[in-house]
Amino acid sequence: xxxxxxxxxxxxxxxxxxxxxxxxxxxxxxxxxxxxxxxxxxxxxxxxxxxxxxxxxxxxxxxxxxxxxxxxxxxxxxxxxxxxxxxxxxxxxxxxxxxxxxxxxxxxxxxxxxxxxxxxxxxxxxxxxxxxxxxxxxxxxxxxxxxxxxxxxxxxxxxxxxxxxxxxxxxxxxxxxxxxxxxxxxxxxxxxxxxxxxxxxxxxxxxxxxxxxxxxxxxxxxxxxxxxxxxxxxxxxxxxxxxxxxxxxxxxxxxxxxxxxxxxxxxxxxxxxxx
Numbered sequence: 001x002x003x004x005x006x007x008x009x010x011x012x013x014x015x016x017x018x019x020x021x022x023x024x025x026x027x028x029x030x031x032x033x034x035x036x037x038x039x040x041x042x043x044x045x046x047x048x049x050x051x052x053x054x055x056x057x058x059x060x061x062x063x064x065x066x067x068x069x070x071x072x073x074x075x076x077x078x079x080x081x082x083x084x085x086x087x088x089x090x091x092x093x094x095x096x097x098x099x100x101x102x103x104x105x106x107x108x109x110x111x112x113x114x115x116x117x118x119x120x121x122x123x124x125x126x127x128x129x130x131x132x133x134x135x136x137x138x139x140x141x142x143x144x145x146x147x148x149x150x151x152x153x154x155x156x157x158x159x160x161x162x163x164x165x166x167x168x169x170x171x172x173x174x175x176x177x178x179x180x181x182x183x184x185x186x187x188x189x190x191x192x193x194x195x196x197x198x199x200x201x202x203x204x205x206x207x208x209x210x211x212x213x214x215x216x217x218x219x220x221x222x223x224x225x226x227x228x229x230x231x232x233x234x235x236x237x238x239x240x241x242x243x244x245x246x247x248x249x250x251x252x253x254x255x256x257x258x259x260x261x262x263x264x265x266x267x268x269x270x271x272x273x274x275x
Contacts, residue, residue: 002161007169011176014154018184021146025191028143032136033200037129040207044089045125046239049204053118054258057109058243059235060092061099061257065250066231070099072256077102091117105257130207132200140195147188154181212240220244 005013041049048056061078064070069082080099084092094117098108108114126133132140154177161168168174195201218224218237226234226249237245246254247261255261 002157002168007167007173007177010157010169011173011180014150014177014180017150017153018147018180021144021150021184022187022191024146025143025188029140029191029195030199032139032143032195033129033132035129037127039128041125041128041130042089043235043239044091045121045130046208046211048118048121049125049130050208050239051242054109055238055243056091056118056121057095057114058246058257058259059238060089060095061108062238062246062250063088063092063231063235064096064099065253066234069096070253072253073102076104076256078105078108078256089121091121093117129200130204132194137194141192144188144191147184147191151181151184151188154184208240215240218245220248 003010044056044059047059061070063085064080067082067085069080069084071079071081073079078099079102080096084096088096091114094111094113095108097113098111122131125131126136157168158174158178158181161174168177212219215236216222218233219241220237224237224245226245234245234249242263243254243259244263246257247259
């Protein structure tokens with residue numbers, strides 16, 4: 001018996017160790033990012049949580065457009081004429097600064113000030129518990145380390161058995177251990193990914209579902225009438241349901257800022273953003 005343990009008994013002990021390691025990894029995953037400390041995100045932040053950076057920028061430029069601050073020029077360029085709305089989010093102010101000189105929408109998205117404003121938005125969302133911080137992401141990855149340790153022990157037993165010609169058990173035990181080692185390593189690799197479920201992701205999904213129920217009359221699938229609705233309603237609809245409401249209100253401008261008429265309602269990612 002290799003290591004003084006029979007093949008079937010080692011396989012049972014191995015499976016028990018795997019169960020403990022999986023429970024530990026899942027516990028770390030579920031407990032990381034459990035607390036939310038901030039208030040409900042504003043419309044730009046909601047847009048980022050719904051469909052990431054592009055939608056956040058589209059909501060920001062729509063806010064500028066609705067206040068008369070953005071015009072469409074020649075060669076598909078945009079230009080900011082007036083001041084930004086008072087008490088605008090940082091991303092809206094960055095978009096306004098970028099548009100002080102006429103440039104295309106692609107150039108606006110590549111503007112360094114816009115990129116910095118997006119990074120600050122993500123950092124604020126992570127600080128308030130809506131997204132995972134880099135440290136929390138590392139914690140989730142480290143929580144899977146026991147799985148790789150268990151897999152390494154199993155592989156060591158198989159390699160030592162082959163090198164020294166000692167029996168690690170019968171053929172069934174050896175084949176079972178080999179398959180278990182492979183499954184353990186693959187499971188550990190999968191669990192190192194950002195949680196697709198977990199406290200932060202579940203809290204985000206609950207928030208978006210609640211707000212979508214509260215503003216169900218703005219859902220583009222219900223074909224709301226936009227005549228008479230104010231800018232706040234438009235921006236809220238974009239932040240929660242995607243950019244399609246802008247197509248109904250200002251179709252030419254919507255296409256100019258990258259709104260795809262063929263794209264349906266965005267489905268928010270179940271995992272917290274990496275950016």
